[in-house]
Ligand SMILES: O=P(O)(O)O[C@H]1O[C@H](CO)[C@@H](O)[C@H]1O
């Protein structure tokens with residue numbers, strides 16, 4: 001029996017919940033460990049991470065992922081593959097000639113995952129349901145692998161508010177469409193609300209990674225919505241029951257409250273990482289100024305080059321951090 005409660009093989013009984021920390025008892029809030037707040041996991045014969053086509057029996061997760069210190073996620077599989085290639089160059093890794101970077105989850109096409117040294121680059125699809133499934137499985141994967149002191153980053157795209165398109169926003173706080181910094185989830189038919197908390201120090205460090213670039217990096221609140229069209233006050237969806245004045249009043253009010261960009265995963269990301277004791281940050285480029293319009297009409301090659309900007313910032317941070325590991 002420990003001070004905190006009953007020490008089990010994989011965790012500690014705290015207030016009726018087992019807080020798993022991969023074999024080590026810990027005090028609530030202790031740094032470093034991934035918290036799996038689920039008493040059932042330790043009783044399972046095997047944990048199958050279905051959407052990654054990985055599992056605790058079929059794969060040696062510790063060997064595959066035990067050294068991971070940075071998890072970078074973004075919506076598109078192609079972007080996250082590009083980020084992995086970018087990291088190979090930036091971190092000076094060698095991919096033997098003739099060999100490609102392997103998509104670790106290629107037995108399924110739900111998500112794509114690449115590993116470059118201590119960095120994982122993983123796609124999450126669009127919206128909260130998709131990112132939440134991915135985060136459940138990656139958090140468990142990090143836990144099974146025994147990873148410690150892991151930082152998570154969302155590298156994404158967004159609509160800006162009052163910013164020059166192409167500007168990068170490091171999120172100070174993620175809020176929903178009503179301005180709440182918490183994620184509501186229906187669990188057994190009841191609303192379970194968990195705070196969404198991003199790491200302030202990490203956000204500051206990322207802001208400082210801005211150098212003499214040809215784009216601006218600013219800090220601001222990010223609004224996370226459950227829909228790209230009506231949820232973000234667009235006038236160009238298949239349906240719309242409000243007029244332009246009402247749309248502009250809403251977006252202007254968001255801007256007045258400090259919101260500088262709009263996307264679709266940050267609140268859930270901040271809530272799940274915080275619940276697991278993981279430091280996290282959100283860095284998104286803005287593709288348009290929503291105070292000027294709704295359609296994303298910039299040519300795709302330009303959008304592609306802008307989508308590299310958050311990668312540049314996060315890669316600089318990773319390089320800095322790797323010097324201290
Ligand atoms: O560029 P990603 O990371 O996919 O993020 C943004 O783009 C998608 C909408 O086009 C949403 O998922 C939104 O959050």
Ligand SMILES: O=c1cc[nH]c(=O)[nH]1
Pocket residue numbers: 157158159160228232262263264287
């Ligand atoms: O306007 C935008 C652009 C990218 N992603 C969003 O969610 N909204």
